[in-house]
Amino acid sequence: AQKVTQAQTEISVVEKEDVTLDCVYETRDTTYYLFWYKQPPSGELVFLIRRNSFDEQNEISGRYSWNFQKSTSSFNFTITASQVVDSAVYFCALRTFNDMRFGAGTRLTVKP
Amino acid sequence: DGGITQSPKYLFRKEGQNVTLSCEQNLNHDAMYWYRQDPGQGLRLIYYSQIVNDFQKGDIAEGYSVSREKKESFPLTVTSAQKNPTAFYLCASSLGTDFTEAFFGQGTRLTVV
Numbered sequence: 223a224q225k226v227t228q229a230q231t232e233i234s235v236v237e238k239e240d241v242t243l244d245c246v247y248e249t250r251d252t253t254y255y256l257f258w259y260k261q262p263p264s265g266e267l268v269f270l271i272r273r274n275s276f277d278e279q280n281e282i283s284g285r286y287s288w289n290f291q292k293s294t295s296s297f298n299f300t301i302t303a304s305q306v307v308d309s310a311v312y313f314c315a316l317r318t319f320n321d322m323r324f325g326a327g328t329r330l331t332v333k334p
Numbered sequence: 335d336g337g338i339t340q341s342p343k344y345l346f347r348k349e350g351q352n353v354t355l356s357c358e359q360n361l362n363h364d365a366m367y368w369y370r371q372d373p374g375q376g377l378r379l380i381y382y383s384q385i386v387n388d389f390q391k392g393d394i395a396e397g398y399s400v401s402r403e404k405k406e407s408f409p410l411t412v413t414s415a416q417k418n419p420t421a422f423y424l425c426a427s428s429l430g431t432d433f434t435e436a437f438f439g440q441g442t443r444l445t446v447v
Contacts, residue, residue: 231374255433267424267438274433313376317433324369326376 224249226316228325235304236333243299243328245314251275256290256297257315261327267313273297304332336361340425340439346447347412347419355410355442357425363437364430366408370394371422371441380423383408384430412444420446 225248235241247256258270271281273290281288285302301308309332314325338359347353359366365384369377379392383402397416402408408427412419422443426436 226376228376253433257435259438265422265424265441265443267426269435269437272433272435319432322367322379322436324377326374 224251224316224318224321224323226314226323226325228312228314228328230328231326232329232331234331234333237306238303239332240300240302241304241330241332243301243312243314243330245297245299245325247295247297247314247316249316249318251318253319255317257317258288258297258299259313259315261311261313263310270299301330304330306332306334308332338425338427338437338439340423340442342442343440345442345444347444349446350414352411352413353419353444355412355423355425355444357408357410357439359406359408359425359427359437359439361427361437362405363427364405365428365436366402367426367428367436368392368398368400368408368410369424369426371424377424380410419444 227246254275256273259267261267278290287300289298311327311329313327316323341356367382368380371377378394380398381400383389386405389400389402399411424441425439428434428436
């Protein structure tokens with residue numbers, strides 16, 4: 223069975239701090255994709271990144287970076303120099319063929 | 335602009351009533367999904383459809399029904415059989431049900447009064 227665990231329910235940081243959101247997944251499939259989505263207060267989930275199971279290269283996009291480690295089944299998300307606008311709920315998701323599972327989400331609050 | 339439109343944004347239902355949530359997409363996506371979001375539980379799949387006139391149950395389909403008569407539309411009916419319908423409902427679509435990312439609507443918050 224597929225499963226995604228986001229152990230951090232809520233995180234609060236002060237602006238300009240770095241913050242890492244953890245994601246651990248479980249699957250027996252060898253081909254799968256991992257995603258991160260952001261859910262601002264408006265409610266809509268915004269797609270951030272997709273990573274396939276064969277590509278363990280880390281990725282950086284501006285202040286965002288992602289660390290994918292198959293050995294530990296983790297796909298962690300780091301925000302560098304956080305800003306108030308980063309406040310949202312962040313979801314990690316695992317997609318195998320015909321199935322997509324979401325973690326419970328991590329609520330990030332960035333205080334000025 | 336391409337996207338997914340859910341309506342209404344807020345919906346109130348009396349106990350024992352059926353209610354239908356609308357989801358329309360103009361992205362020309364084949365696959366569409368309905369998720370339910372409850373606090374602290376992430377998103378749970380209710381139904382999904384890979385193609386017109388075909389749909390499959392997700393993890394929590396009991397008390398819900400869907401139809402897919404047109405590619406761009408995937409309405410969800412919350413029936414009186416759903417014992418705890420108060421939740422936030424999200425519709426999504428993707429090119430296929432393979433590994434492409436899903437795009438989401440803005441959601442409908444349903445409250446039973």
